[in-house]
Amino acid sequence: MLEYFRRVAQWSDAYGCDEPVPFFDLANYVDPNVRADPEVIQETVRRAAEGGWNAEQVVPFVLNWAAVRATLGFVFPEGLEDPFEPLLLLFERDGGFHTSNGYAEMEFLSVPIAKWRERASRPPLPSLDPAALDEIDRAGSMRQFGYVMGPEG
Numbered sequence: 746m747l748e749y750f751r752r753v754a755q756w757s758d759a760y761g762c763d764e765p766v767p768f769f770d771l772a773n774y775v776d777p778n779v780r781a782d783p784e785v786i787q788e789t790v791r792r793a794a795e796g797g798w799n800a801e802q803v804v805p806f807v808l809n810w811a812a813v814r815a816t817l818g819f820v821f822p823e824g825l826e827d828p829f830e831p832l833l834l835l836f837e838r839d840g841g842f843h844t845s846n847g848y849a850e851m852e853f854l855s856v857p858i859a860k861w862r863e864r865a866s867r868p869p870l871p872s873l874d875p876a877a878l879d880e881i882d883r884a885g886s887m888r889q890f891g892y893v894m895g896p897e898g
Contacts, residue, residue, distance in 0.1 A: 749831040754865035767861040772809035781808035
C-alpha cells in the first residue's frame with residue numbers, strides 16, 4: 746500500500762491532481778477523453794464485490810487507467826512507474842483493504858492515509874517480484890505475530 750501511495754503521489758505531483766485521498770481516477774487527469782468500456786467496468790465491479798467496498802471503488806479507476814495505457818502513443822513520463830501495479834499485486838496475492846477512520850486497513854495492518862502525498866519522495870520498493878513480496882510478508886508476520894501467517898505458516 747505504501748508503494749501505491751508513493752507512486753500515486755508522484756503522478757499527482759506531475760499532473761497537478763488535487764484529490765484529498767490517494768484513491769481516485771488518475772486517468773481523468775492524464776487524458777479525460779479516454780474511458781474504459783462501461784460494461785466492462787460494471788462486470789468487473791460485480792466480480793470485485795467479494796473484495797469489499799473499497800475494491801469496488803478502485804476498479805473503475807484501474808480500468809480507466811488501463812484504457813489510457815492502451816492508447817496509441819502513451820508513454821510514461823520519465824521517472825514515473827505504473828501507479829496501480831502495487832494495488833493490482835495486492836489483489837492478485839489475495840489481499841484487500843478497506844478505509845476506516847483515516848487508515849487503509851489490511852487485515853492486521855493499518856496505513857495512515859493523511860500524509861500520502863509526502864511519500865512521493867520516498868525510495869521505491871527494491872522489487873515487486875513474488876519472492877521479494879513473499880519475504881516482506883514473512884518478515885511482517887514474524888515482526889507482528891512471531892510466526893508466519895498465510896499459506897506457508
